[in-house]
Amino acid sequence: MLLNTSDEAFRINPYTRWLYDHPAYLLPRPTPEQLRARRAERPAGGLRVELGSGSGNFLLELAQAYPGEHVVGFELRYKRLVKSARKFEKLGLTNVWALREPAEQFPGYFGPGSVDALYINFPDPWPKASQWKKRMVNPELLERIETALKPGGCFHLKTDHSGYFLHVLHIVHRSGRWTIRFFSNDLKRNHPPGPKLESEFERMFSAQRKPVFYLCVEKSAC
Numbered sequence: 001m002l003l004n005t006s007d008e009a010f011r012i013n014p015y016t017r018w019l020y021d022h023p024a025y026l027l028p029r030p031t032p033e034q035l036r037a038r039r040a041e042r043p044a045g046g047l048r049v050e051l052g053s054g055s056g057n058f059l060l061e062l063a064q065a066y067p068g069e070h071v072v073g074f075e076l077r078y079k080r081l082v083k084s085a086r087k088f089e090k091l092g093l094t095n096v097w098a099l100r101e102p103a104e105q106f107p108g109y110f111g112p113g114s115v116d117a118l119y120i121n122f123p124d125p126w127p128k129a130s131q132w133k134k135r136m137v138n139p140e141l142l143e144r145i146e147t148a149l150k151p152g153g154c155f156h157l158k159t160d161h162s163g164y165f166l167h168v169l170h171i172v173h174r175s176g177r178w179t180i181r182f183f184s185n186d187l188k189r190n191h192p193p194g195p196k197l198e199s200e201f202e203r204m205f206s207a208q209r210k211p212v213f214y215l216c217v218e219k220s221a222c
Helices: 014-021 032-041 057-065 078-091 103-109 129-134 139-148 162-175 200-207
Strands: 047-051 070-075 096-100 115-121 149-159 178-184 213-219
Touching: 014 078, 032 096, 032 103, 047 057, 047 103, 057 070, 057 078, 057 096, 057 115, 057 200, 070 078, 070 103, 078 096, 103 139, 115 139, 139 149, 139 162, 149 162, 162 178, 162 213
Parallel strands: 047 070, 047 115, 070 096, 115 149
Antiparallel strands: 149 213, 178 213
8 A cells, every 4th residue: 555645644743653652751732730730749849941942951951950849841842842751751850841832821831920940042033123023032921931930030041142132131121120140141151150051052052162142030029
């Protein structure tokens, strides 16, 4: 029997068949209730969230650096999700989950003032002026991040694109409700105190000797 390449089944991403192989780490069709149940099984003292978690390197390092906290990543691409779950499983981590969910939907999973830290690493820069409206970080998302964070909680951004970095700085300054805790035009030369956590893209850009821009801003206590 010949395969008909026009059939929908033929075009399905092959990684979809592995989405359900890692139930302890990967939620293919998540709901807030499902995540709450998972987190209730493993009580923790804090919550860290990454939007656009890619293949899970940064999530993995977060989970290892903060074993007493919950770590949750939002990612849409099947292959990256499966790769993430395999890494977590191999190391036997017990405090990390990857959700197949658009980053913009994250507020529905956490109550106001419940997140200790939120990370966005190397979002698509959409460099052309006509594309700026597609950028992930915009005033609306920043407001959602502020609502989700605890007073004193931090939003962390890394990017290799100077224009995007300035774009986010502008939004932060216009908001007037954030305090800049750390600012770096090149993480290799000027790194914040604490654990050095790297995503896949950060390692790639560092190997290419490209500067990585970093911003850490803290939510106002009032």
